Each structure stands twice: as C-alpha cells, then as structure tokens.
Amino acid sequence: TACSSKYVLSQMHPMWQGPLAVPGGDRQSPIDIVVRKSVFDSELKPLVTDYDPHTCQQIWNNGYSFLVEYDDTTDKSTLRGGPLRDKFRLCQFHFHWGESNAWGSEHTVDRRLFPAELHLVHWNSDKYSLFEEAVMEENGLAVIGVFLKVGKRHEGLQKLVDALPAIRHKDSVVEFNRFDPACLLPVNTDDYWTYHGSLTTPPLTESVSWIVMKQHIEVSHDQLAVFRSLLFTSAEEDVQKSMVNNFRVQQSPCGRTVRSSFT
Ligand SMILES: CC[C@H](C)CCC(=O)Nc1ccc(S(N)(=O)=O)cc1
Numbered sequence: 351t352a353c354s355s356k357y358v359l360s361q362m363h364p365m366w367q368g369p370l371a372v373p374g375g376d377r378q379s380p381i382d383i384v385v386r387k388s389v390f391d392s393e394l395k396p397l398v399t400d401y402d403p404h405t406c407q408q409i410w411n412n413g414y415s416f417l418v419e420y421d422d423t424t425d426k427s428t429l430r431g432g433p434l435r436d437k438f439r440l441c442q443f444h445f446h447w448g449e450s451n452a453w454g455s456e457h458t459v460d461r462r463l464f465p466a467e468l469h470l471v472h473w474n475s476d477k478y479s480l481f482e483e484a485v486m487e488e489n490g491l492a493v494i495g496v497f498l499k500v501g502k503r504h505e506g507l508q509k510l511v512d513a514l515p516a517i518r519h520k521d522s523v524v525e526f527n528r529f530d531p532a533c534l535l536p537v538n539t540d541d542y543w544t545y546h547g548s549l550t551t552p553p554l555t556e557s558v559s560w561i562v563m564k565q566h567i568e569v570s571h572d573q574l575a576v577f578r579s580l581l582f583t584s585a586e587e588d589v590q591k592s593m594v595n596n597f598r599v600q601q602s603p604c605g606r607t608v609r610s611s612f613t
C-alpha cells in the first residue's frame with residue numbers, strides 16, 4: 351500500500367506538474383474521519399484562540415486558493431489548548447471548494463463531503479522563530495479545519511467576499527485590514543477531531559497537528575459562487591481557468607488513530 355513504500359507519489363493533481371515524491375508518506379492529509387473508529391480522549395482540552403484583527407494584513411490569490419495573511423512577527427494572534435502543548439501563531443487562512451455544492455472539502459466525515467473547507471494555519475512559536483522553519487518540523491504546525499455548508503448568509507464572511515473581485519487573477523494582492531478570523535469559527539469549538547497529518551499542497555510536509563471542528567459554519571450559495579469566480583490563472587495568460595476543485599484527494603490513514611474531544 352501507499353503507506354509501506356518509502357516514497358509515495360502524491361496524487362497527480364491537475365495543478366501540479368507531474369507526480370511529487372513525498373518522503374515518508376505515511377502521515378498524509380486529507381483523510382476521511384471515520385466517526386465510529388475515532389477514540390475519545392478526555393485529556394483533550396478546549397481550543398483557546400486569541401486573534402487580534404489588527405494583525406490582518408492582506409488578501410491574495412496564490413494561484414491555488416485565496417489567502418488572508420496575518421502579521422506573525424509577534425504573538426498577537428495565537429492558538430493554544432486543544433491537543434497542543436505549545437503556543438501557535440496564526441499566519442494565514444484560506445479555503446478549498448468545489449465547482450458545485452456537492453463537493454469541495456478536503457476532509458470528509460464518514461465519507462460525507464462538504465461544499466468547502468476553511469483552514470486556519472498556525473505555527474509553533476514556542477519552538478521555532480519562523481513559519482518556514484516550523485513547516486519542516488514534526489510538531490511545527492497546527493491547522494484548524496472548519497466545514498462550510500450552504501445555507502444562510504454569513505455576515506462576517508461578506509467583508510472577505512467583497513474583496514475577492516479585486517484578486518480574481520493569480521498573484522493579485524489587496525490590502526485587507528481588521529478582519530477577525532474568530533468570526534469564521536463555529537459556535538461550538540469544544541467538539542473536534544484531531545490527528546497528525548500533512549500540508550495538503552506542496553511541500554506536503556508531515557508537520558501538521560490537524561484540528562477538524564465537528565460543527566460546520568453556514569455561508570450562502572451566492573457567497574460561495576464568488577469563491578468560484580476567482581481564477582487559477584494570471585492576467586497575462588490567454589486561457590483563463592476558474593478556481594474550483596482546489597482540494598487534494600483523500601490519503602490513506604495508514605493506521606493512524608483520529609482522537610475526538612467529545613463522546
Ligand atoms: C516553505 C514552505 C512554504 C512557505 C509553505 C507555504 C504554505 O503555507 N503552504 C501551505 C499551508 C497550508 C496548507 S493546508 N491546505 O492548510 O494543509 C498547505 C500548504
């Protein structure tokens with residue numbers, strides 16, 4: 351199986367040129383969370399997020415998703431608790447979505463797909479001094495995953511949606527201030543699944559403590575449609591491609607146990 355070989359060829363993805371050999375490859379993400387196989391761990395604590403909206407800097411299209419980037423030169427926007435021993439600094443958040451509401455998330459719950467998934471990316475500032483260092487280390491990163499469902503309009507998301515037309519093309523950037531990412535978290539952040547995995551795009555490094563929220567958030571169909579109006583391609587390219595289906599295919603659990611913070 352993919353888990354036993356020293357190198358696995360990560361799934362060919364239209365966006366990436368050629369197969370990518372991933373060292374190790376037995377802790378890859380995303381995975382399907384099989385609820386009945388997850389193990390309740392009473393040691394798991396509630397998440398403690400402390401985000402400062404003033405550290406929000408810019409929003410940009412990196413040709414794969416759109417990222418909202420935070421100033422992570424100080425411990426102003428942090429994540430502690432949950433399965434984590436150390437303090438982690440928020441560096442960016444982004445989303446993955448489909449061309450239709452039928453799919454788009456990276457993780458699934460008992461094979462259930464969601465139309466989109468939010469990732470809040472943090473790095474271990476107790477142990478490392480830069481994201482680029484932490485991204486290569488076993489306990490370097492913590493990513494909170496939140497599923498999106500189509501329903502009522504998400505008022506907090508609208509400020510972000512309104513900025514997207516300005517970054518339609520790859521490598522476009524606009525200034526974006528005072529956005530509090532806490533507004534994108536579900537009401538209940540005590541119930542989550544957690545497992546050790548990887549980044550879901552290159553460099554695919556196996557440095558992530560994944561924290562996947564049990565409760566989803568709701569966004570409107572029209573808000574999601576604006577995500578799909580983004581382009582993978584830069585303004586110069588003559589063939590424009592819609593930014594949709596920017597999710598990685600599911601990876602083998604390779605015997606990993608997913609722990610739950612709830613029964
Ligand atoms: C040197 C490495 C380079 C800078 C990495 C830049 C980066 O942030 N990559 C990244 C972050 C999060 C995810 S996900 N989708 O949350 O697993 C995937 C890829």
Ligand SMILES: [Zn+2]
Pocket residue numbers: 444445446469550
């Ligand atoms: Zn992601």
